[in-house]
Amino acid sequence: MKIGLIIGGLIIGLVSCKPTDFIGRYELRHFPKTSIELRNNGTFEFVKINPNPYLHPFDHLDDNYFSTNGTWTVTKNRLTLNSDSKLATIKEPEIVESTKILIKVDSAKNIYGRLQALSFSTFTFYDIFGDTINILYGQFPDSSGISLLHRSMRFLEWPTVVREGDYMFHLSDTIEFHFYGYNPYKFTRTDRERRTVKVRLYPEQRGRVFEKRQFIITRKRIKDHGIRFDKKKRTHNKMFMPAAGDM
8 A cells, every 4th residue: 555655646747847847957877077958948958978999099980979958858757858850060179378488498408319309389178067188099191100008198299399309390380180070170380489388179969860769858857778868957168278387
Protein backbone atom coordinates (compact mmCIF):
# COMPACT_ATOMS: atom_id res chain seq x y z
CA MET A 1 0.00 0.00 0.00
CA LYS A 2 2.79 2.41 0.95
CA ILE A 3 4.71 1.59 -2.24
CA GLY A 4 1.65 2.38 -4.30
CA LEU A 5 1.24 5.73 -2.57
CA ILE A 6 4.91 6.61 -3.16
CA ILE A 7 4.72 5.74 -6.86
CA GLY A 8 1.48 7.65 -7.18
CA GLY A 9 3.07 10.69 -5.54
CA LEU A 10 6.02 10.59 -7.93
CA ILE A 11 3.72 10.42 -10.95
CA ILE A 12 1.67 13.37 -9.70
CA GLY A 13 4.89 15.31 -9.10
CA LEU A 14 6.13 14.72 -12.64
CA VAL A 15 2.81 15.55 -14.24
CA SER A 16 2.39 18.71 -12.17
CA CYS A 17 5.73 20.22 -13.24
CA LYS A 18 5.34 23.42 -15.24
CA PRO A 19 7.58 24.13 -18.28
CA THR A 20 9.20 26.99 -16.34
CA ASP A 21 10.43 24.46 -13.76
CA PHE A 22 12.85 23.03 -16.31
CA ILE A 23 14.44 26.30 -17.49
CA GLY A 24 18.16 26.45 -16.81
CA ARG A 25 21.55 24.99 -17.65
CA TYR A 26 22.24 21.25 -17.37
CA GLU A 27 25.89 20.12 -17.45
CA LEU A 28 27.17 16.66 -18.36
CA ARG A 29 28.35 14.86 -15.26
CA HIS A 30 32.17 14.97 -15.02
CA PHE A 31 32.40 17.07 -18.24
CA PRO A 32 30.52 20.32 -17.43
CA LYS A 33 31.47 22.14 -20.65
CA THR A 34 29.15 19.77 -22.52
CA SER A 35 25.77 21.18 -21.63
CA ILE A 36 22.11 21.74 -22.50
CA GLU A 37 20.60 25.14 -21.74
CA LEU A 38 16.80 25.37 -21.82
CA ARG A 39 15.53 28.94 -22.22
CA ASN A 40 12.15 30.35 -21.22
CA ASN A 41 11.25 31.25 -24.84
CA GLY A 42 11.18 27.58 -25.83
CA THR A 43 14.66 27.47 -27.40
CA PHE A 44 17.74 25.56 -26.31
CA GLU A 45 21.49 25.51 -26.90
CA PHE A 46 23.53 22.32 -26.75
CA VAL A 47 27.33 22.65 -26.53
CA LYS A 48 29.80 19.77 -26.87
CA ILE A 49 33.26 20.50 -25.46
CA ASN A 50 34.93 17.48 -23.87
CA PRO A 51 38.57 16.75 -22.89
CA ASN A 52 40.94 15.30 -25.47
CA PRO A 53 40.88 11.51 -24.82
CA TYR A 54 43.96 10.78 -26.94
CA LEU A 55 47.53 10.52 -25.66
CA HIS A 56 49.40 11.45 -28.83
CA PRO A 57 49.11 14.94 -30.38
CA PHE A 58 47.50 13.98 -33.69
CA ASP A 59 44.61 15.56 -35.59
CA HIS A 60 41.11 14.11 -35.08
CA LEU A 61 38.96 16.29 -37.33
CA ASP A 62 35.88 14.10 -36.86
CA ASP A 63 35.84 14.99 -33.14
CA ASN A 64 35.47 18.76 -33.51
CA TYR A 65 33.53 20.64 -30.84
CA PHE A 66 30.19 22.16 -31.80
CA SER A 67 27.02 23.83 -30.58
CA THR A 68 23.48 23.58 -31.90
CA ASN A 69 20.34 25.63 -31.27
CA GLY A 70 16.68 24.74 -31.66
CA THR A 71 13.40 24.30 -29.80
CA TRP A 72 12.42 22.18 -26.80
CA THR A 73 9.19 20.82 -25.34
CA VAL A 74 8.37 18.73 -22.29
CA THR A 75 5.48 16.26 -22.13
CA LYS A 76 5.20 14.73 -18.66
CA ASN A 77 8.81 13.72 -17.99
CA ARG A 78 9.95 13.57 -21.63
CA LEU A 79 12.18 16.33 -23.03
CA THR A 80 12.20 16.59 -26.83
CA LEU A 81 14.89 18.55 -28.69
CA ASN A 82 14.72 19.65 -32.33
CA SER A 83 17.71 21.47 -33.83
CA ASP A 84 17.44 24.28 -36.38
CA SER A 85 18.12 23.34 -39.99
CA LYS A 86 20.78 26.01 -40.53
CA LEU A 87 24.01 25.21 -42.36
CA ALA A 88 27.16 24.74 -40.29
CA THR A 89 29.15 27.92 -39.60
CA ILE A 90 32.24 28.76 -37.55
CA LYS A 91 32.95 32.12 -35.92
CA GLU A 92 36.45 33.30 -36.84
CA PRO A 93 39.12 33.06 -34.11
CA GLU A 94 39.51 36.32 -32.22
CA ILE A 95 42.85 37.84 -31.22
CA VAL A 96 42.12 39.25 -27.76
CA GLU A 97 45.65 40.41 -27.02
CA SER A 98 48.84 41.10 -28.96
CA THR A 99 51.37 42.81 -26.72
CA LYS A 100 54.91 43.73 -27.74
CA ILE A 101 57.60 42.44 -25.33
CA LEU A 102 60.48 44.86 -24.91
CA ILE A 103 62.75 42.53 -22.90
CA LYS A 104 65.16 40.77 -25.27
CA VAL A 105 66.21 37.14 -25.08
CA ASP A 106 69.76 36.66 -23.77
CA SER A 107 71.60 35.02 -26.68
CA ALA A 108 74.51 34.21 -24.34
CA LYS A 109 72.43 31.30 -23.02
CA ASN A 110 72.96 29.26 -26.19
CA ILE A 111 73.87 25.70 -25.18
CA TYR A 112 76.83 24.11 -26.99
CA GLY A 113 75.91 25.56 -30.35
CA ARG A 114 72.52 23.80 -30.56
CA LEU A 115 69.51 25.45 -32.18
CA GLN A 116 68.56 28.28 -29.82
CA ALA A 117 65.93 31.00 -30.15
CA LEU A 118 67.25 34.55 -30.02
CA SER A 119 63.78 36.08 -30.27
CA PHE A 120 60.32 34.50 -30.11
CA SER A 121 56.63 35.25 -29.67
CA THR A 122 54.41 33.27 -27.30
CA PHE A 123 50.95 32.11 -28.46
CA THR A 124 48.22 30.93 -26.09
CA PHE A 125 44.68 29.92 -27.07
CA TYR A 126 41.47 30.03 -25.01
CA ASP A 127 37.99 28.55 -25.31
CA ILE A 128 34.65 30.35 -24.78
CA PHE A 129 34.95 29.72 -21.02
CA GLY A 130 38.35 31.41 -20.80
CA ASP A 131 40.24 28.15 -20.25
CA THR A 132 43.48 27.31 -22.04
CA ILE A 133 43.25 25.18 -25.20
CA ASN A 134 46.20 22.84 -25.64
CA ILE A 135 48.10 23.06 -28.93
CA LEU A 136 48.84 19.75 -30.65
CA TYR A 137 51.60 21.23 -32.83
CA GLY A 138 52.55 24.18 -35.03
CA GLN A 139 53.40 23.61 -38.70
CA PHE A 140 55.28 25.81 -41.18
CA PRO A 141 54.63 25.93 -44.97
CA ASP A 142 57.67 23.69 -45.64
CA SER A 143 56.08 20.96 -43.43
CA SER A 144 58.57 21.47 -40.60
CA GLY A 145 57.04 22.26 -37.25
CA ILE A 146 57.09 22.71 -33.48
CA SER A 147 55.77 19.94 -31.22
CA LEU A 148 56.45 17.98 -28.04
CA LEU A 149 56.87 14.22 -27.84
CA HIS A 150 53.69 12.37 -26.75
CA ARG A 151 51.94 15.46 -25.41
CA SER A 152 50.29 18.75 -26.27
CA MET A 153 51.46 22.27 -25.37
CA ARG A 154 49.65 24.83 -23.18
CA PHE A 155 51.40 27.55 -25.21
CA LEU A 156 53.78 27.71 -28.16
CA GLU A 157 56.96 29.78 -28.46
CA TRP A 158 57.44 30.74 -32.12
CA PRO A 159 61.05 31.84 -32.80
CA THR A 160 61.73 34.80 -35.06
CA VAL A 161 65.48 34.28 -35.28
CA VAL A 162 67.46 31.18 -34.24
CA ARG A 163 71.13 30.31 -34.03
CA GLU A 164 72.70 26.97 -34.91
CA GLY A 165 76.41 27.07 -34.23
CA ASP A 166 77.80 30.15 -36.01
CA TYR A 167 74.81 30.52 -38.34
CA MET A 168 71.66 32.65 -37.97
CA PHE A 169 68.29 31.61 -39.43
CA HIS A 170 65.06 33.55 -39.94
CA LEU A 171 62.03 31.26 -39.67
CA SER A 172 58.84 31.43 -41.73
CA ASP A 173 56.43 34.30 -41.13
CA THR A 174 53.45 31.91 -41.38
CA ILE A 175 52.52 29.13 -38.98
CA GLU A 176 49.45 26.89 -38.70
CA PHE A 177 48.34 25.84 -35.21
CA HIS A 178 46.57 22.50 -34.75
CA PHE A 179 44.24 21.54 -31.88
CA TYR A 180 41.91 18.82 -30.71
CA GLY A 181 38.28 19.90 -31.19
CA TYR A 182 38.94 22.91 -33.44
CA ASN A 183 39.97 23.53 -37.04
CA PRO A 184 43.60 24.56 -37.65
CA TYR A 185 44.35 28.27 -37.27
CA LYS A 186 46.82 29.93 -39.66
CA PHE A 187 48.65 33.06 -38.51
CA THR A 188 50.95 35.32 -40.56
CA ARG A 189 52.97 37.89 -38.68
CA THR A 190 53.39 41.36 -40.12
CA ASP A 191 56.54 42.20 -38.14
CA ARG A 192 59.34 40.42 -36.29
CA GLU A 193 58.66 42.00 -32.92
CA ARG A 194 58.60 39.70 -29.92
CA ARG A 195 54.97 39.47 -28.74
CA THR A 196 52.57 37.81 -26.35
CA VAL A 197 49.54 36.76 -28.41
CA LYS A 198 46.27 35.40 -26.98
CA VAL A 199 43.54 34.01 -29.23
CA ARG A 200 39.99 32.84 -28.50
CA LEU A 201 38.61 29.90 -30.51
CA TYR A 202 34.91 29.12 -31.06
CA PRO A 203 33.16 25.76 -31.58
CA GLU A 204 31.37 25.09 -34.86
CA GLN A 205 27.69 26.03 -35.05
CA ARG A 206 25.73 23.08 -36.49
CA GLY A 207 22.14 22.48 -37.55
CA ARG A 208 20.12 19.27 -37.71
CA VAL A 209 21.95 17.63 -34.82
CA PHE A 210 18.76 16.62 -32.95
CA GLU A 211 15.53 15.54 -34.61
CA LYS A 212 12.80 14.66 -32.10
CA ARG A 213 15.56 13.56 -29.71
CA GLN A 214 14.06 12.55 -26.38
CA PHE A 215 15.48 12.52 -22.86
CA ILE A 216 14.03 11.89 -19.41
CA ILE A 217 13.90 15.15 -17.46
CA THR A 218 13.22 16.16 -13.85
CA ARG A 219 13.66 19.47 -12.08
CA LYS A 220 17.28 18.54 -11.31
CA ARG A 221 18.62 16.49 -14.21
CA ILE A 222 18.34 15.23 -17.79
CA LYS A 223 19.08 11.53 -18.39
CA ASP A 224 19.37 9.03 -21.22
CA HIS A 225 20.89 5.52 -21.10
CA GLY A 226 23.60 6.29 -18.55
CA ILE A 227 24.21 9.86 -19.78
CA ARG A 228 23.36 12.41 -17.09
CA PHE A 229 23.18 16.20 -17.19
CA ASP A 230 22.83 17.89 -13.78
CA LYS A 231 21.07 21.23 -13.41
CA LYS A 232 23.19 24.11 -12.14
CA LYS A 233 21.91 26.81 -9.83
CA ARG A 234 23.82 29.54 -11.64
CA THR A 235 24.34 29.82 -15.40
CA HIS A 236 27.94 30.18 -16.65
CA ASN A 237 28.84 33.19 -18.74
CA LYS A 238 30.19 31.39 -21.82
CA MET A 239 31.81 34.50 -23.21
CA PHE A 240 33.91 35.03 -20.08
CA MET A 241 37.52 35.93 -20.79
CA PRO A 242 40.00 36.61 -17.97
CA ALA A 243 41.71 39.96 -17.88
CA ALA A 244 45.20 40.00 -19.36
CA GLY A 245 46.76 40.09 -15.91
CA ASP A 246 44.85 36.99 -14.80
CA MET A 247 45.99 34.69 -17.64
